[in-house]
Amino acid sequence: MANETNxxxxxxxxxxxxxxxxxxxxxxxxxxxxxxxxxxLVIDYKNTTLLRKLTTEEGKIRPRRQTGTCAKHQRAxxxxxxxxxxxxxxxxxGGTWEEKIR
Amino acid sequence: xxxxxxxxxxxxxxxxxxxxxxxxxxxxxxTNNGGSIDKIDKWGKRRMSYAIQKQNEGIYYLLDISMPPTxxxxxxxxxxxxxxxxxxxxxxx
Numbered sequence: 001m002a003n004e005t006n007x008x009x010x011x012x013x014x015x016x017x018x019x020x021x022x023x024x025x026x027x028x029x030x031x032x033x034x035x036x037x038x039x040x041l042v043i044d045y046k047n048t049t050l051l052r053k054l055t056t057e058e059g060k061i062r063p064r065r066q067t068g069t070c071a072k073h074q075r076a077x078x079x080x081x082x083x084x085x086x087x088x089x090x091x092x093x094g095g096t097w098e099e100k101i102r
Numbered sequence: 103x104x105x106x107x108x109x110x111x112x113x114x115x116x117x118x119x120x121x122x123x124x125x126x127x128x129x130x131x132x133t134n135n136g137g138s139i140d141k142i143d144k145w146g147k148r149r150m151s152y153a154i155q156k157q158n159e160g161i162y163y164l165l166d167i168s169m170p171p172t173x174x175x176x177x178x179x180x181x182x183x184x185x186x187x188x189x190x191x192x193x194x195x
Contacts, residue, residue, distance in 0.1 A: 045193070046164075083191065083193065085151075086189070086191055087109050087111060087162075087189055087191050088111070088150035088151045088152055088154060088160065088189065089150075089151060090151055091151035091152055092151075092152065
């Protein structure tokens with residue numbers, strides 16, 4: 001008898017647990033393009049400190065979903081990163097990796 | 103006349119005289135083709151992100167130039183041949 005009530009109670013509890021309508025563990029940050037909101041920020045191949053933030057440690061261009069830049073500015077970012085790579089201001093591939101080899 | 107930015111990476115082992123000679127050559131190529139140099143910005147010796155011609159450093163120069171677009175191709179051809187220049191890039195402004 002006692003056992004039965006226990007199982008019932010636990011059963012009720014599990015029913016009472018609020019059902020997740022959507023995944024609450026992941027809360028999306030509000031997206032905004034840093035270049036749209038700050039017009040003074042110029043995307044330029046000489047500005048390596050800015051471009052380094054927009055590349056991964058391996059030297060890849062960060063996708064839009066990570067940086068939040070809009071499509072228009074992402075195209076400009078990609079262009080300027082490629083220019084910076086050409087004159088060796090940015091690495092084509094992992095700066096850290098290459099130094100380990102040496 | 104259009105405005106361009108020219109970035110030149112010069113070999114790091116050269117002395118000042120050789121660098122000046124190379125820059126003089128670039129200067130004459132630009133002015134002879136009806137262009138002009140608005141500004142020369144010396145960034146100096148910088149560590150490059152990857153080795154070019156087995157060198158880890160390079161001497162960077164940034165030239166602001168204005169030139170008729172038809173003679174840019176010729177300037178580019180000359181820069182490829184010029185020995186002390188390891189890498190160059192022309193960007194329209």
